[in-house]
Amino acid sequence: MARVDVIMPQMGESITEGTLSRWMKKVGDEVKRDEPIFEISTDKVDAEIPAPSAGVLAEITVLEGQTVPVLTVVAVIETEKGAAASAAAPAKPAPAPAVVPAAPALAAPAKLSTAPMPVAAPAAPAPAAGGNGGAAETADERLRRLSTPLVRRLAAEHDLDITSIPGSGHAGRVTKKDILGVIEGGAPAPVEAGGAAPPAPAAAPRAPSPPAAPLLAMASGIEDTQWAAVPWPGDRVEPMSKIRMLTAQHMVLSRRTSAHVTSFYEIDMTRIARLRDQHKAAFETRGAKLTYLGFIVKAVADLLRRHPILNAAVQGGNVIYRQSVNVGIAVALDWGLIVPVLRNADELSLFGVARGMRDLADRARAKKLKPDEVQQGTFTITNPGGFGSYVGAPIINQPQVAILCVGAVEKRPKVITLDDGTDVIAPRLQMMLGLTYDHRVVDGADADRFMADLKRQLQEFPEGAV
Numbered sequence: 001m002a003r004v005d006v007i008m009p010q011m012g013e014s015i016t017e018g019t020l021s022r023w024m025k026k027v028g029d030e031v032k033r034d035e036p037i038f039e040i041s042t043d044k045v046d047a048e049i050p051a052p053s054a055g056v057l058a059e060i061t062v063l064e065g066q067t068v069p070v071l072t073v074v075a076v077i078e079t080e081k082g083a084a085a086s087a088a089a090p091a092k093p094a095p096a097p098a099v100v101p102a103a104p105a106l107a108a109p110a111k112l113s114t115a116p117m118p119v120a121a122p123a124a125p126a127p128a129a130g131g132n133g134g135a136a137e138t139a140d141e142r143l144r145r146l147s148t149p150l151v152r153r154l155a156a157e158h159d160l161d162i163t164s165i166p167g168s169g170h171a172g173r174v175t176k177k178d179i180l181g182v183i184e185g186g187a188p189a190p191v192e193a194g195g196a197a198p199p200a201p202a203a204a205p206r207a208p209s210p211p212a213a214p215l216l217a218m219a220s221g222i223e224d225t226q227w228a229a230v231p232w233p234g235d236r237v238e239p240m241s242k243i244r245m246l247t248a249q250h251m252v253l254s255r256r257t258s259a260h261v262t263s264f265y266e267i268d269m270t271r272i273a274r275l276r277d278q279h280k281a282a283f284e285t286r287g288a289k290l291t292y293l294g295f296i297v298k299a300v301a302d303l304l305r306r307h308p309i310l311n312a313a314v315q316g317g318n319v320i321y322r323q324s325v326n327v328g329i330a331v332a333l334d335w336g337l338i339v340p341v342l343r344n345a346d347e348l349s350l351f352g353v354a355r356g357m358r359d360l361a362d363r364a365r366a367k368k369l370k371p372d373e374v375q376q377g378t379f380t381i382t383n384p385g386g387f388g389s390y391v392g393a394p395i396i397n398q399p400q401v402a403i404l405c406v407g408a409v410e411k412r413p414k415v416i417t418l419d420d421g422t423d424v425i426a427p428r429l430q431m432m433l434g435l436t437y438d439h440r441v442v443d444g445a446d447a448d449r450f451m452a453d454l455k456r457q458l459q460e461f462p463e464g465a466v
Contacts, residue, residue: 002079004053008062010070011042011371018042019067019242020074025057031077038074039367041242045338045374048367055079154179243336254398259439262393265451268459269409269429279466288354292409292431293329293383298353298465299457300404301325301345304379307450309442311378313399319441328377328397329357331364332387338364339397341377350466381406391432401442407432 008018018040025037036048037057055077062074154176155162165182167174231237240248272295283290304311304325313320325346328339340360345353363369380397385408392405414428433454437447 002055003058004055004077004079005073006037006049006052006075006077008040008068008070008072008074009049011040011045011047017067017069020062020064021046021242022064023060024048027057027060029057031055031057042371045369045371046243046335046367047369051077053077053079154183158183241335243333243338247337250398251395254395257398258396258401260393260396260436261439261444261447262434262436263444263447263451264391265433265435265455267431267433267455268414269431272458272461273409273429275461275463275466283351283354286351286355287358288351289358290350290354291357293381293386293406294350294354294357295458295461296404296406296433297327297329297342297345297357297381298348298350299454299461300379300381301327301342301348301353303450303453303457305346306453307446309446310402310437310450312401312441313378314401314438314441322378324376324378326376326378328374328380328400329360330380330382331361333365338369338374339377339380340364340369340373341375343376380404385409385431391434393434394436396436396438401438401440402447403436405434405436407434 008020011018019042020038021041022039023037024039025031031037031051031054033052033054034050037051039046039048057075058078059076060074061076062068062072068074152162154160155165155174158179160179160182162174165174165178167178269292272292276290276292276295280290308321309319311322311325313322324344326341326343327345328341330337330339340363342348342353342356342360345356348356360369360373363373377397377400379400380394380403382392382394382403383406384392385406388408391407394403394405396403409429409431411427412430413425414430415423416426416428417423433451435447435451
């Protein structure tokens with residue numbers, strides 16, 4: 001009787017762990033090869049994971065909500081139906097070294113786990129890295145020492161030696177929760193210049209975990225917890241989803257990082273609407289959906305080459321001018337928001353843009369995106385106009401320097417000058433665009449030149465580009 005291990009997959013080179021968010025099968029169920037059996041949430045994307053083999057799901061070793069390192073065995077499939085008897089046995093708990101308690105664990109900047117935060121005493125701290133004398137550093141020790149950029153920044157801001165803090169993450173890695181616990185409960189002695197930090201005492205007490213609500217607030221980037229809400233009798237309390245926690249922290253950090261300014265432009269979309277009506281049936285037969293947003297993405301991608309400061313990023317005192325034009329397009333999901341990236345969008349035709357957008361949106365809703373398909377965007381477009389919004393002033397998607405908000409396309413009265421110079425009021429299809437930009441590197445003149453060109457491109461969209 002063959003037994004096949006089901007493991008937590010590695011969804012990208014930088015991903016070291018994942019949260020098992022939902023089992024789609026239960027112990028004793030028959031499964032087919034490549035049939036989705038569980039869902040995971042990583043620091044980059046949510047995904048459904050298929051069965052590696054056909055058989056019976058005999059054992060589940062990682063429960064919903066648990067965060068475990070990649071390559072951890074989460075279940076066992078028995079490949080013969082005779083395994084049904086043993087399948088009814090209760091699931092064994094996951095091996096202690098492999099399972100991380102369901103607490104926030106950061107594997108990349110601005111990334112959080114969605115598992116509920118326990119208020120019980122934390123697990124015993126792992127030994128501090130670097131305690132192996134002169135021996136070569138192991139991979140686990142190096143992983144713990146490196147931690148994540150966010151954790152290292154917090155440690156630097158509070159003058160803490162990260163190697164002296166007991167870590168509760170994978171391989172003893174120090175997580176944001178560990179840093180916050182030390183800050184609230186008293187930090188170890190800071191590192192002195194030119195000297196090595198003293199190792200943490202093996203039995204050093206850990207600061208007690210703060211209440212869940214204030215910790216959630218801090219995890220979302222809100223340091224001042226005096227406004228943390230308290231549930232009243234009759235209220236329903238639900239933990240934030242992983243994607244909601246990631247969005248919350250990312251938005252707060254972006255507000256603190258960039259000097260946000262927004263410019264608004266009104267666009268006459270009457271010509272675009274006429275072109276769309278003429279060509280949408282032909283696009284549909286070729287597997288693409290021609291939308292107003294497709295025209296906007298195409299126009300933006302073409303213009304970013306001529307306005308490179310809008311396709312840039314900030315690195316300390318340097319400006320990085322991106323050579324690739326990778327447009328992120330926000331997709332609203334039932335469980336949150338995700339921004340898949342249309343790579344090299346400036347090299348695509350309008351049909352290629354439309355087909356790529358449809359493919360990314362469909363796979364985002366089906367949880368089929370790959371981690372690299374939500375990374376390395378250089379400019380973002382969000383479209384609340386699809387829900388009827390007039391216009392908006394969105395928050396920049398770091399580390400980019402600009403984001404475009406698309407409002408609803410509606411008939412509105414507009415003053416039009418006829419060929420003989422007469423002004424008349426006529427109904428036109430109008431749309432508002434809002435460009436939020438980082439005033440640290442993008443001047444108002446830069447933003448307005450870009451928006452003026454975008455307005456002209458849309459209002460005079462060439463027939464031959466469709």
